[in-house]
Amino acid sequence: MRDGRVRAGWRTFAMRASALAAAGLVIALAWAALAPIEPASRDQLFEIPPGTWARRMAGDKVEILPDTVRLTLGIKDVLLLRNLDDVPQVFGPALIMPGQSFRLPFEVASTYSFACTAHAKGAMSVIVEPGPAKGWPTLRWRTLQWLQRTPT
């Protein structure tokens, strides 16, 4: 009789705990799908390290900035170029002095082309993609980020 009451009590406890866990999961998923993505930084940084010019002069093929840079609106939508070398460098669309940075924000999803003598093609592209929409795309994005352990 007493064992039966204990078992019933445990069953009730287990059911309530399961319901609570399910509710927690639903809330977590809803948050992950609907809460706005707030990255710690929206800067996509590329740096010219010290000595790059000297290495190029010595015949090294130094590629720092890819031909195509991909950005995502609202998440990583600022191209930040920094010249840590001791000579001026054409880096992407700008001539950047030693110690100087160039910070270019994007607000419209599109493909942007810039003349860039630092590239063999003489040009570089920046592809700005829209950020994930609320709901499933945001949930999928967060899941991928979590799986990749990439801080935002």
Place this chain on the structure above:
Amino acid sequence: MSFVRFAVTLLIPVWLAAAAAAAATPSLKAGAFEPPRQAPDFVLRGSDGSDLTLGRYRGKVVLLSFGFTHCPAVCPTTLATLAQARSALGSAADRVQVVFVTVDPERDSPAQLKSYLAAFDAGFVGGTGKPEVLAAMRRNYGVVAEKVPVGDSYAVDHTSSIFLIDREGRLSALMPYGRDAKDFVHDVKLLLAK
């Protein structure tokens, strides 16, 4: 009553924090140089008949563009956008100078530049000079220009971004080609307020 007071007490700091965040230093729409360097000066033949130098416009925001009068699309679009921006600036337009430097000195005389620019805004000033002078200026600004044959004639592939120079003559920013006039208006207002 006490609950209302409590709610208001709670909300005021939240509202102030939100207002502070909204009022945080607005940033340029253009690509900003940090720290900005002094913009390289130049001496060109101006479309207004006098020497065109950067120093002449100290105290104004200068929007510096490179192009050529035979340009089929990019330059007319840029100049139309800049004219629209100046118009939208109202009385502040007096404190903004658009300077258009040719990458095609063979065809762009001061007179040619003057008549071409007047179609967009009579306040625009064009500049030309000896090829080596223009080439040196382009190097100083990181601008590229390359002549390409087109049928019996030629065109010039060139950097299409616009340089934003503040009232102290510092090269503050670079606006990529294709941005709206409202972006220029936004940035010019910020630079004028500095």
